[in-house]
Amino acid sequence: MRTEDLIHFCPPGRLIIGAGSRSQLPALVARLGYRKGVLVTDPFFVKSTPWVDEYVRSASALGIETIVFDGGEADPTTTLCDNATQAVRIALGGNAPDHVIALGGGSNIDLAKALCITLPSGRPVRDFVGGLTAADRPIPLIALPTTAGTGSEATPGAILVDPSNATKVAVMDNSLRPQIALIDPEFTYTCPPRVTADAGIDALTHAIESYLTLDSVQYDRGGHPDPGYSGRSSLTMLFAREAISLCARYLKRCYDNGADVEARTGMCYASVYAALSYGSAGLNAVHGIAYAVAGMTHRSHGTTNAVVLPYVVDALAAHRPTETTEIAQIFGICGESPEHAVRELTEFLRELVAYLGIPTTLKDLGIAKASLDSLTRDALAVTRLAKSFPVCDVEDAYGRIVRNAYHGRLGKAPTSNK
Numbered sequence: 414m415r416t417e418d419l420i421h422f423c424p425p426g427r428l429i430i431g432a433g434s435r436s437q438l439p440a441l442v443a444r445l446g447y448r449k450g451v452l453v454t455d456p457f458f459v460k461s462t463p464w465v466d467e468y469v470r471s472a473s474a475l476g477i478e479t480i481v482f483d484g485g486e487a488d489p490t491t492t493l494c495d496n497a498t499q500a501v502r503i504a505l506g507g508n509a510p511d512h513v514i515a516l517g518g519g520s521n522i523d524l525a526k527a528l529c530i531t532l533p534s535g536r537p538v539r540d541f542v543g544g545l546t547a548a549d550r551p552i553p554l555i556a557l558p559t560t561a562g563t564g565s566e567a568t569p570g571a572i573l574v575d576p577s578n579a580t581k582v583a584v585m586d587n588s589l590r591p592q593i594a595l596i597d598p599e600f601t602y603t604c605p606p607r608v609t610a611d612a613g614i615d616a617l618t619h620a621i622e623s624y625l626t627l628d629s630v631q632y633d634r635g636g637h638p639d640p641g642y643s644g645r646s647s648l649t650m651l652f653a654r655e656a657i658s659l660c661a662r663y664l665k666r667c668y669d670n671g672a673d674v675e676a677r678t679g680m681c682y683a684s685v686y687a688a689l690s691y692g693s694a695g696l697n698a699v700h701g702i703a704y705a706v707a708g709m710t711h712r713s714h715g716t717t718n719a720v721v722l723p724y725v726v727d728a729l730a731a732h733r734p735t736e737t738t739e740i741a742q743i744f745g746i747c748g749e750s751p752e753h754a755v756r757e758l759t760e761f762l763r764e765l766v767a768y769l770g771i772p773t774t775l776k777d778l779g780i781a782k783a784s785l786d787s788l789t790r791d792a793l794a795v796t797r798l799a800k801s802f803p804v805c806d807v808e809d810a811y812g813r814i815v816r817n818a819y820h821g822r823l824g825k826a827p828t829s830n831k
């Protein structure tokens with residue numbers, strides 16, 4: 414408990430976690446009075462799993478009509494969202510749905526979130542980038558994540574790729590948080606190792622980044638009466654700590670053996686606990702730099718986060734000595750002294766990234782040295798993240814992190830801005 418905290422905590426409306434819990438959904442949807450829904454997913458789930466059919470049939474038996482949109486793609490673009498908006502509006506024949514269901518990883522959930530705000534009017538999604546007005550009333554969303562993960566089932570944002578400038582844009586508002594986040598670990602059993610690794614390191618990144626982010630008392634809410642993100646507090650840190658512990662226990666196990674049910678379940682909890690932390694505390698440099706890296710390389714969200722994570726933790730070691738030492742201890746790293754432990758932690762994180770088959774430097778990810786300045790500028794341009802990095806000179810810190818991440822420099826290695 415930290416008496417100085419200023420808490421503005423925003424979880425999803427209902428959080429349901431349990432193996433097989435998907436079978437409860439039709440009755441819950443009926444109980445909430447919903448009658449006409451759109452289920453947003455991608456071809457994998459329609460062709461290779463029974464889940465879409467099972468839900469549509471059980472819901473129909475209870476008088477709930479569901480239209481399936483299975484055109485979801487990894488890293489959805491604003492163009493995909495606009496095309497989906499038109500296609501679904503035509504399929505609905507002018508009748509607005511009273512709920513939207515997302516089945517899939519963060520990509521399908523984000524597309525569904527965006528559709529919740531575009532379907533009522535048919536307006537392009539770019540109209541909503543930068544914030545919703547009080548008059549914008551999104552359709553209620555039910556999120557069924559199939560990766561562990563992004564935590565999008567508990568956050569206020571939909572992240573879309575803007576093809577006109579190759580960056581990711583966010584549609585963000587607390588009203589976009591799912592009314593129901595239903596986490597059925599069985600959904601994740603079919604994840605191939607690459608998806609398991611990318612999603613798992615994303616969950617760990619969310620937990621660590623939000624554990625180390627700016628305090629709520631220092632956070633600039635810009636006068637917003639209902640901020641999506643508002644800095645870390647003792648409440649968000651509780652969830653972050655638990656998520657880090659779960660990742661320490663289960664991330665590698667899950668990657669090594671996708672049939673390890675305990676590890677799969679542990680990572681589902683890790684993912685949602687991390688989201689309950691970052692979904693209110695917010696994130697900073699890892700995601701800020703990763704968005705810029707993704708714009709240049711088009712690599713996955715988990716990969717672009719992972720490559721930067723050890724270098725950001727390294728940069729924060731002096732500013733967050735207690736917390737970084739705690740994280741080292743959670744991973745069983747004691748070291749001769751707290752400084753040694755944190756140094757070992759950053760090396761451990763880099764080894765974990767390599768173990769998961771992800772490059773450990775920006776150079777190995779294919780970024781050219783000549784691009785480092787523009788990469789830093791692009792990262793700093795994501796001001797909602799840059800403003801939460803808990804150091805005095807954020808511009809200088811981002812520049813150093815980008816260069817260290819390019820060269821693979823950690824700890825005592827030179828951290829010059831060259």
Ligand SMILES: NC(=O)c1ccc[n+]([C@@H]2O[C@H](COP(=O)([O-])OP(=O)(O)OC[C@H]3O[C@@H](n4cnc5c(N)ncnc54)[C@H](O)[C@@H]3O)[C@@H](O)[C@H]2O)c1
Nearest residue numbers: 487488518519520559560563565568570572600603604714
């Ligand atoms: N809104 C947020 O708060 C938030 C947070 C983090 C990331 N994101 C976004 O999430 C996206 C990444 O999501 P992701 O890592 O969950 O991957 P994803 O949703 O992009 O899915 C990647 C691939 O894995 C497949 N897949 C997903 N679940 C599967 C399963 N159970 N079995 C077999 N295949 C499966 C998908 O069909 C897809 O082909 C990025 O676009 C990122 O920007 C959003």
